[in-house]
Amino acid sequence: MPLADAATAPWSWNPLTDVQLMWSYPFMVNAFRAGAVIAVLAAAVGWFVVLRRQTFAAHTLAVVGFPGASGAVLVGVAAGYGYFAFCLAAAVVIALIPGAGQGRGEESALTGTVQAFLLACGFLFVALYKGFLGGVNALLFGSFLGISDGQVALLAVVAAVVLAALAAVGRPLLFASVDTSVAAARGVPVRALSTVFLVLLGAATAEASQITGSLLVFALLVMPAATAQLLSARPVVSLPLGMLIGVAVSWLGLTAAYFSPYPVGFYVTSFAFGTYVLARLWRSARTARSSRAAAGESRPRPAAERPAAPAGRAAA
Amino acid sequence: MNVSLPTQQRRDPTRGDAPVLELRDAAVRVGGRTLWSGVDLAIGPGEFTAVLGPNGVGKSTLLKAVLGLQSLASGEIRVLGAPPGQAGRAVGYLPQRRSFDPSLRIRGRDIVGLGLDGDRWGVPLPVPARFSARRRAAQRRIAEVIELVGASAYADRPIGQCSGGEQQRLLIAQALCRRPDVLLLDEPLDSLDLPNQAAVARLIGRICCEECVSVVMVAHDVNPILSYLDRVVYLAEGGAATGTPREVITSETLTKLYGTPVEVLRTSDGRLVVVGGPEAPALHTDRHEDDRRAEAGHADDRAPEGSAHAAR
Numbered sequence: 001m002p003l004a005d006a007a008t009a010p011w012s013w014n015p016l017t018d019v020q021l022m023w024s025y026p027f028m029v030n031a032f033r034a035g036a037v038i039a040v041l042a043a044a045v046g047w048f049v050v051l052r053r054q055t056f057a058a059h060t061l062a063v064v065g066f067p068g069a070s071g072a073v074l075v076g077v078a079a080g081y082g083y084f085a086f087c088l089a090a091a092v093v094i095a096l097i098p099g100a101g102q103g104r105g106e107e108s109a110l111t112g113t114v115q116a117f118l119l120a121c122g123f124l125f126v127a128l129y130k131g132f133l134g135g136v137n138a139l140l141f142g143s144f145l146g147i148s149d150g151q152v153a154l155l156a157v158v159a160a161v162v163l164a165a166l167a168a169v170g171r172p173l174l175f176a177s178v179d180t181s182v183a184a185a186r187g188v189p190v191r192a193l194s195t196v197f198l199v200l201l202g203a204a205t206a207e208a209s210q211i212t213g214s215l216l217v218f219a220l221l222v223m224p225a226a227t228a229q230l231l232s233a234r235p236v237v238s239l240p241l242g243m244l245i246g247v248a249v250s251w252l253g254l255t256a257a258y259f260s261p262y263p264v265g266f267y268v269t270s271f272a273f274g275t276y277v278l279a280r281l282w283r284s285a286r287t288a289r290s291s292r293a294a295a296g297e298s299r300p301r302p303a304a305e306r307p308a309a310p311a312g313r314a315a316a
Numbered sequence: 317m318n319v320s321l322p323t324q325q326r327r328d329p330t331r332g333d334a335p336v337l338e339l340r341d342a343a344v345r346v347g348g349r350t351l352w353s354g355v356d357l358a359i360g361p362g363e364f365t366a367v368l369g370p371n372g373v374g375k376s377t378l379l380k381a382v383l384g385l386q387s388l389a390s391g392e393i394r395v396l397g398a399p400p401g402q403a404g405r406a407v408g409y410l411p412q413r414r415s416f417d418p419s420l421r422i423r424g425r426d427i428v429g430l431g432l433d434g435d436r437w438g439v440p441l442p443v444p445a446r447f448s449a450r451r452r453a454a455q456r457r458i459a460e461v462i463e464l465v466g467a468s469a470y471a472d473r474p475i476g477q478c479s480g481g482e483q484q485r486l487l488i489a490q491a492l493c494r495r496p497d498v499l500l501l502d503e504p505l506d507s508l509d510l511p512n513q514a515a516v517a518r519l520i521g522r523i524c525c526e527e528c529v530s531v532v533m534v535a536h537d538v539n540p541i542l543s544y545l546d547r548v549v550y551l552a553e554g555g556a557a558t559g560t561p562r563e564v565i566t567s568e569t570l571t572k573l574y575g576t577p578v579e580v581l582r583t584s585d586g587r588l589v590v591v592g593g594p595e596a597p598a599l600h601t602d603r604h605e606d607d608r609r610a611e612a613g614h615a616d617d618r619a620p621e622g623s624a625h626a627a628r
Contacts, residue, residue, distance in 0.1 A: 051422070167439050175434030178422055181411040182490070185383050186435045187404070229421045233474040236442065238421075 011259045022258050031144035031211075031254050033152045038207045039220055039246030041159040044166055045204035046225035046246075047239050048197060052177045057094060057198065058221055060115050061205040064090040066214040067122030068206075069139045074129045079139065080151055083206035084158070086118075091202030095195040142213035142265030144254055155207055162203045169196055174235065211250060216265045220246055223272035230279040245275055334397060336361050336497050336530045337382065342391035344377055350389065351377055355556040357549055361497065362528040364521060364544050366535045366561075369551035375534040376412060378551070379500045382532070383409060396497060403498070408491035408529075412502040416483060420476035424467065424486040427475050429458050431490030461489040464527075465519060481512035485519065492523065499523075501533040505540055513540045520544070538565065539587045565590070 012018055022028050049058050068086025069079040126136050175183040176190045184190045208217045228242035253268030335358035343353030351374030359365050367375045380386035384401020395403040445451045462471045465485040470478055505513045521544030524531045548564045550557045552573045557564050565588055570578040578592030
C-alpha cells in the first residue's frame with residue numbers, strides 16, 4: 001500500500017512513457033488484468049440485468065458482499081473469498097424467495113430488511129478488526145491494490161466458468177427475459193433459468209465488487225450494458241459493445257487513479273456515467289432528428305395537394 | 317353439433333383428413349369449480365375457430381389445456397394426434413396481450429427470431445451469415461414472416477417503441493416462425509383501436525387460408541372476425557356449444573346454453589349483437605380483473621355477453 005502512495009506519479013503527457021511507468025509495477029499490471037476480466041464478465045451479465053430489470057437484485061447481492069468481505073478479513077482470509085461466499089449464498093437465497101425472477105421476490109420488504117441487517121453486520125466486523133484503517137473505504141468504494149497473481153487467476157477462472165454457463169443458457173435466457181409467457185409455453189424452463197441467472201449474477205457481482213467496492217458495482221455491472229443497449233438495439237452488437245465499454249472505462253479509471261491522488265472507484269464510475277450520459281444525449285438527438293424527418297416528410301405533401309390551404313388559413 | 321367442414325389443401329398427406337385439434341368431452345376444473353365441460357371439437361387444417369363466452373368462463377384456460385399447461389378433469393385433447401404439450405413446434409401461441417416496456421431496446425426482428433430458435437440452448441456463434449447456411453435460412457424465414465404480417469417497415473425499430481398494433485403483428489410473426497399447424501391466439505384484438513382490430517383480424521384470416529394454419533382465437537367480440545370464422549366454440553358455466561357461427565350464435569342455442577333468455581340480433585351491416593342475461597358485463601377495464609378472479613375460482617355470476625357488442 002505505501003507503494004501506491006509513492007506512485008502518485010506525475011503525468012508526463014507522453015502516453016507511451018506513462019504506460020511504461022505504470023506497468024513497471026506488477027500490482028498495476030495485475031490491476032489491469034483483473035480490470036479487464038471483471039469488466040468483460042460484468043458487462044455480459046449486466047446486459048441481462050438491464051434487460052430483466054433486476055438492478056435491485058444486483059444491488060442487494062453487492063451490499064451482501066460487504067459483510068462477506070469484511071468478515072473474511074476479520075478471520076484472516078482474502079476479502080475476495082468473502083465476496084464470493086456471501087454473494088453466491090445470497091443469490092441462492094433470493095432465488096428461493098417465492099416470486100423471484102418476476103421482479104417481485106427480490107424487491108420484497110424481506111430482501112430490504114435482510115440487506116440492511118447484513119450491511120450492519122459488515123460494519124461490526126470492520127469495527128471488530130482493529131487497525132483496519134481505510135479498509136472500509138476500499139471494501140465499499142473499491143481499490144485496485146494488492147491483487148496478486150493468484151487472485152487474478154482465480155478471477156479469470158470464475159469469469160470463464162460464468163461466461164461459459166451464460167453462453168450455454170444465453171438464448172433461452174434472452175427469450176425468458178423479454179417474453180416470459182411465450183417462452184414458458186415453448187418449454188423453456190423459465191423458473192430454473194432465473195435461478196441459474198441469479199447465481200451467475202452473484203458471481204459477477206462478487207468479481208465486480210473487488211474493483212469497484214460493494215457500493216459502486218453498478219459502474220461495471222449496469223452502466224456499460226445500459227450504455228450499449230442505448231447505442232444499439234441489436235443484441236449481436238450491444239452485448240460485445242458493453243464489454244468493450246466496460247474494459248475501456250475500467251482501464252481509464254485505473255490509469256486516472258494511478259496518476260492522481262483520488263480513488264479508482266470514483267474514476268471508473270465517473271467515466272461509466274459520462275459514457276452513459278453521452279449515449280443518452282446521442283440517442284435523444286437521433287430520436288428528435290428522425291421524428292423531425294418524419295414530420296418534414298409528411299408536411300409538404302398536403303401543402304402540395306392543396307396549394308390554396310395556407311392562403312385560406314392566412315385569410316381566416 | 318360438430319359439422320366437419322370441407323377445407324382447403326391438407327398440409328400433411330400422411331394425416332389425411334384427421335383433425336388437427338380434437339377435444340372429446342373435455343372438462344376443466346380450477347380450484348374445485350368446473351369451468352366448462354362437455355366440449356367436443358374437431359378442427360381441420362386451415363380452419364379459423366373462435367372461442368367465445370362471458371368473462372371468466374375459462375376461455376384462456378381452454379388454450380392452456382391445448383398447450384398442456386392445464387390438465388383436464390375429464391375427456392381428452394389430441395393435438396395432431398398426440399396428447400397436449402407434446403406437439404411442440406407444431407403449436408404457435410400468443411398469450412393475452414402483453415405490451416413491451418417502452419424502454420426495452422431489442423429490435424422487433426430479434427423478438428420474431430426468438431420464435432424460431434429462442435428455446436435452443438447456447439448462443440449463436442458470431443460468424444457472418446454468409447458462412448452459415450443455417451443462419452441464412454433463419455434470416456430468410458424471419459424476413460418472410462415479417463413480410464407476411466406486413467411489419468417490414470418497423471421490424472428494425474426497438475420493439476418498445478412500436479405501437480400496440482405493430483407489436484401485435486410482430487408477435488403474430490413470432491408465433492408463425494416455425495410454420496405451426498395450430499396457432500392459439502388469446503385475445504389478440506384486445507386493446508387495439510377499431511381500424512387496427514379490423515386489420516389484424518383480416519391478417520389472421522388471411523394467414524389461416526394462405527398458410528393453412530388452424531387458428532383458435534379467444535375473442536371478446538366476435539364481430540371483427542365474424543366474416544373469417546369457420547367455427548365457434550361458445551363456453552358457458554358447465555357447458556359448451558360448438559359449430560359454425562350460424563348454428564351457434566342464435567337465440568335458441570344460446571338460450572339453451574345459458575338457461576336464460578338470450579337474443580341474438582343481426583344489424584343491417586351483418587354484425588351480431590347478443591342481448592340477454594340478467595346483467596350486462598362490466599366495463600372493459602374490469603375484464604381482466606374478472607378473469608383473474610375466475611382463475612382463482614371465485615367468480616360467481618356468469619352471464620353471456622350483453623350489450624357490449626352493441627356498444628362497439
